[in-house]
Amino acid sequence: MNIIVCVKQVPDTTAVKIDPVKHTLIREGVPSIMNPDDKGGLELALELKDKVGAKVTVITMGPPQADLVLREALAMGADRAILLTDRAFAGADTLATSNALAGALKVLDYDLVITGRQAIDGDTAQVGPEMAEHLGLPQVSYVVDCEYNGENKFTVKKETEDGYEILEVEGPALFTVLASGYKARYMNVALIVDAFDKEVEIWPASKLDISPEKLGLKGSPTKVMKAFTKETKPAGQLYELEPEQAVDVIIEKLKEKFII
């Protein structure tokens, strides 16, 4: 089985601080990490490799230093690493990003494509499903468990607001994975050494099966008009009611939020 895992290098958003005077993000000193959901997806791929045998290719789009997350993936057990890096990719929104990744996948062989559910710097959860559409693949998002049944058939568990679904999928397919479903393994010491000897393939835009107008800023239908720091959270609504009515208010709000 050929599995492709898409990963992203992200700033550790839990370490991002706001400059209190200029109201801008302080990025200096913020560590870059492999996006947690992507790491969960890589773990799923490596577990399938352990169980049924697979060749695992990791791919990322980013600046040259994104090479680091690919080496981490190799040290965890991935077999091949590809870095899509080109000025033509700059300024991409989710659609243009999905175009670039799908353009790379079109020149590769795969039976299963795995992405994280969402990246912690954007939280959009869009690139996976958008790629699946470009590639004409069935998708399952929010995957927390996956069994391979042979003959390109999978049984997956998808997390929902109030429980889960069990789905049968005929591959090739694309799954977006939750970090909570797959606790990633540590890098293997022997593989760490190998990881720095192995080649990370560098692919420019010209190597992809996609027209250049669909990449980067040019290929992005959405544009950021302005960015600003968040105002402090406004207080919610205050209710002074009889206990019975107060209980009804609470229950109604919990229902709205899918908590109950």
Next chain:
Amino acid sequence: MNKADYKGVYVFVEQRDGQIQSVALELLGKARVLADKLGENVVAFYPGYKNAESAKELIAWGADKVVLIDAPELKDYITEQYSQAMSQAIDHYKPSIVLLGATTIGRDLGPRLASRLETGLTADCTGLDISEDRDLMMTRPAFGGNLMATILCSEHRPQMSTVRPGVMQKGTRDASRVGEIENFTPSFDPSKFKVKLVKAVKEEKGKIDITEAKILVSGGRGVANSEGFAKLQALADVVGGVVSSSRAMVDAGVMPHEVQVGQTGKTVRPDLYMACGISGAIQHLAGMEESDFIVAINKDKFAPIFGVADVGIVGDVHKIVPMLTEKLSKLMAAKK
């Protein structure tokens, strides 16, 4: 693409087991505001199976027209079936704006549709407005909520966005509102149906570690003693949550330190934080204000906890918590 051909503010109405989800009504409320600014119509796309009966509800909640997409293929949500139906409906009706709930359904369907239609999609918007150029201004948090961004999709149609449940306000239900209900019949291509729903399971949520818990029922001085905390535990059991505590109750020896929330305890960020009888000292707030949804119950209407609460209830926890527990346990039992 000619932008002028695209008109109207459309809402994807999410139903589960035939139940219209609250987020859809919230989107209709927002769509009404946006459509009135544009001088255009609010239209509800209502896909499902045998739900025609409830379509008029959508008119009562603000839709001028309901496009009923009724087919056995659409009984349960599955990506491809819904994508085929919705993309055909969008091609046919040419909406200027399409809003979806940012649920596990909307966040699965939205990007699939945007990609099929080659347009932009903005996720988890917290603000929507109309610009001077009549484009949709979509505001959303980025960088883990540290930054907000306003996004435009001015050269493509439809302009699409998802909105989390509870973010927008519903309008006022008016059963006398008039609107039309129209049927749309998609033509499905079953050769693309590669995913089969085997079963959908509803389960109670909850974990032990308070930093891992999705629901925390937290008690403070107002809970007073271990009998009081037993009431919180009963509530937590019903909602699949975990009991935590303010520092006051830990210092008093009522609760153990490992369940203490706050600067000298743990920082928590559950889906729901229920602050019961907690006044909300700044050190406590620092440990829980990032929770997704905060319900506070306190006798003192000037308690600082109400400053961070999404829902504040002025009242006695010893009365409200047991009543809430009883009512919720009946609700939960009815669900099973």
